[in-house]
Amino acid sequence: MAETPSSDTLIERFLEMLSAERNAAANTEAAYRRDLEDAAAFMASRKISLGDTATADLSAYLAALKKRGFAARSSARRLSALRQFFKFLVAEEVRGDDPSAALDGPKLGRPLPKLLDEDEMARLIEVCAALDGPSGARLKALVELSYASGLRVSELVGMPLAAVLREQPVLIVRGKGSKERMVPLNAPARAALTAYLEQRQAFLPKGPDGKPAVSPHLFPSRGQEGHLTRQRFGQLLKDLALKANIDPERISPHVLRHAFATHLLDHGADLRSLQKMLGHADIATTQIYTHVAGKRLAELVEAHHPLAASARRKKAEH
DSSP states (O other): OOOOOOHHHHHHHHHHHHHHHHOOOHHHHHHHHHHHHHHHHHHHHTTOOGGGOOHHHHHHHHHHHHHTTOOHHHHHHHHHHHHHHHHHHHHTTSOSSOTTTTOOOOOOOOOOOOOOOHHHHHHHHHHHHTOOHHHHHHHHHHHHHHHHHOOOHHHHHTOBGGGGSSOOSEEEEEOGGGOEEEEEOOHHHHHHHHHHHTTGGGGSOBOTTSSBOOOSBSSBOSSTTSBOOHHHHHHHHHHHHHHTTOOGGGOOHHHHHHHHHHHHHHTTOOHHHHHHHHTOSSHHHHGGGGGTTHHHHHHHHHHHOHHHHHHHHHHHHO
16 A cells, blocks of 8 residues: 655645635635644654544544633634545545544534624724825725725735726625625725825835836735735724724724624625625525624514514404
8 A cells, every 4th residue: 555645745735726726815725734734743743644644633633722722613623624634635545534524523602793883883984084194094995995895804905906996886806716796885985995096105115216116906015915914904903993992802804894794784785695795605604694683684574574464463453
């Protein structure tokens, strides 16, 4: 029987498959790499390679994660990465069985997203509007665009300049798996973007001649990635939250996406439309937002469901 390739070799082959066949984003590949390399290091301490791992070894790894203080959701993510990895090994005939198939994942409660209510969002935007200079214009554009569109933070900070140069009520966004979708662009967001574009040059990297270089990014940066990073945007939001008297621990770029979704749903948007705008592959992911609009949805059922109408008629007859 042929010797199983090394852990490093198998991980690289798996990541190449993610890139070539699934169009996985760089952040997704990096997350898989971290998870698999951590598991490989644990297996190496047991004198085995990741490719030769048995179900008992995986159980020991999950137990070790718990001892290290990993939350159930973090352990579940590690197990999910390993399941994908071993399915790949079976498909590639590197091994004949999947050692992760017999494992039960950690029990998870469904987490509710952190939320900002509409008054808090209005306060955040008001404080943001009072900022001046190029940095103020950029932050206002980021906040308005995020709240108006529900973009993922990676989609927002990495957005190409060409996406917003045309006058249009929607943006065409290339999201996970290179899938395109339309997201709304309201008047305040368009105005904030127009004001920012007039000062965008302040963030362009310098060319060899000392003049601003050309950048394809809407939010260029002189850093290695060439555009504003997720981490920097998160820092700017926390600073903004302090100015708006909002606990900075309650805010992040992802919270703005949650605010977009919950406030839209609360004002009557349907789940299918929201699913498309958020770019969710599964509507079950979108349904988590219904807890915010629970009271409104209950009132809609009471007002329009035929059984409810029948019950009201019987009550009136008596």
